[in-house]
Amino acid sequence: MAGTHGGPKRRGRPSGPAGDTRERILASARDLFARNGMAATSVRAVAAAAGVDAALVHHYFGTKKNLFTAAIDIPVDPDVVLERVRAVPLDELGRTIPSVVLPLWEYEAGAGMKAALRSALAGDRIAMFEDFLREIVLAEVARRVDDPPGFGIVRAEFVATQVLGVVVARHIVELEPFASLPLEQIIDTIAPNLQRYLTADLPR
Structure with a gap:
């Protein structure tokens, strides 16, 4: 039946x-x-x-x-963030990336982002966080700066070290007086170096 x-x-x-x-x-x-x-x-x-x-x-x-x-509990749609990265000319990427990424940690979504990063740094989800960075975030940047061919991911990872360093020092370690600096001052300071990582000749 x-x-x-x-x-x-x-x-x-x-x-x-x-x-x-x-x-x-x-x-x-x-x-x-x-x-x-x-x-x-x-x-x-x-x-x-x-x-x-x-x-x-x-x-x-x-x-x-x-x-x-x-x-991995990232409370932000990466496509919304990466859309701005896709839209700008190559010679503006060095400023656009920190201008898009760093403010996310300053506002309402920042608490969830910090919790996800702390969990990753503690080892709970470090492999997944690495996968997220490489497969979703860095791959998008690497495609745009792949010169010479195959070197784009290295350029993108150099950028990641500096942007993540800012996030960790400012929001995880809360290193003063860096943590209290105006965000615009930090972006102005690191943008030229990020642009060099992305488009200038790098030692090999």
Whole structure:
């Protein structure tokens, strides 16, 4: 008789609170991303581990990139941030990058960003944080400055060291008087060096 126990398992939206389903997907995503990395983890694999359809993962998170961002608790859509990086001329990247990234840590979203960074630095999600930087943030910059070919990621990582250094000194260590300097002063100071990393000849 239809509907009796023993019939085929139904896929799709599971019963129970939606919040429980979302958290189960996130827990599965964190486990798989931490073990296999972002590139080697598919939405289908996350869905299978969570016991749901892949369509339900897309329903809650949209893209794999958004799922990955949620899995490491970054409370900012990276595409919104990177859109400004894509839009500016190459010779303005050195100023645009800190102008876009550093203010995120100063305002409402900053508390969540700091918590995510502290967790990464403590070792809880360091591999995932590294994956986020390389696969989502740095890859976008590297494509624009890949001269000579294959050197773009090195340029992008040089930029990351300086921008992350500012974030750690200002918001994690709270090194004074640096932590209390006007943000615009910091951007003015580091922008020329970032531009050099991005477009000037570097020692090899």
